[in-house]
Amino acid sequence: MWKRAPAGALFLLVLLPAPGAPGSEVYRWEDEDGTVHYGDRPPPQAERIAGTKPDPAEAGELREVERVLDGDTLELANGTRVRLIGLNAPEVAHGGDPAQRGGPEARRFLRDLLAGRRVRLERGAEETDRYDRTLAHVFTADGTSVNALLLRRGHAHVAVHPPNLSRVADYFAAERQARRDRRGIWALSRYEVQGADSGRDLRNSFRRIRGRVKTVDTARKYVYLRFAEDFVAILRKDRAEAFADAGKALEALQARTVVVRGWIRLHEGTPAVRIHHPAQIEAVR
Helix, strand or coil, X not given: CCCCCCCCCCCEEEECCCCCCCEEEEEEEECCCCCEEEECCCCCCCEEEEEEEECHHHCCCEECEEEEEECCEEEECCCCEEXXXXXXXXXXXXXXXXXCCCHHHHHHHHHHHHCCCEEEEEEEEEEECCXXXXXXXXXXXXXXXXXXXXXXXXXXXXXXXCCCCCCHHHHHHHHHHHHHHCCHHHHCHHXXXXXXXXXXXXXXXXXXXXXXXXXXXXXXXXXXXXXXXXCEEEEEHHHHHHHHHCCCCHHHHCCCEXXXXXXXXXXXXXXXXXXXXXXXXXXXX
């Protein structure tokens, strides 16, 4: 297994080559706590994965981390900013806006976690965001997923942004542990389930919303779950099969009470949430 760097070492990031590059075999396994590990000396239950541990000559430039900006963003010494894929941590104070509850704690956790550590980046299918930040899954030198650990400790919630969906199931599993144990942000009222009738007051924020689906309307590209309350959940029509495979067939949701989650915005004047993954429908009754 790749070893932890000595205490006091510089922050380092290794940009991994694409799967298939020459080097040693790499395995994936999950321990009793649900932490996912990667290494070249696996326990018996490990699974060999596509891709390899990079040969040092092929691994690319080592880069120092200058600082941790917040609970989901790093800045490298060369000025490159790295945004962790698949999660969103509460904001820290900036631009005159106060910190959100849980924001300073998330940043402190990430700073403490990465101090003196060697980590690697696995770039997303979409490699940069609109702010020109590098989008990546981040791993410590021993293969621990930093993204999943932030979620498991309750310092962030899962944020689903296609096409970067490769590890979203693992991230939802990590978040569920934190929700179950009411760790971190999951002890705050802001992250409790809210009624769909309050959606208009909650726009421009991440929320978990409960309501009864009045109709399921299918258009050319989208499916609309219209709630009895003033609220709608919007899904791409070409993703409907994935929801059926997950036991959440969209047409079967009519007249059912569901909990959906996501960023609330107005759609044609109605509070709405975009659904990209079956796990964004948390409960069906």
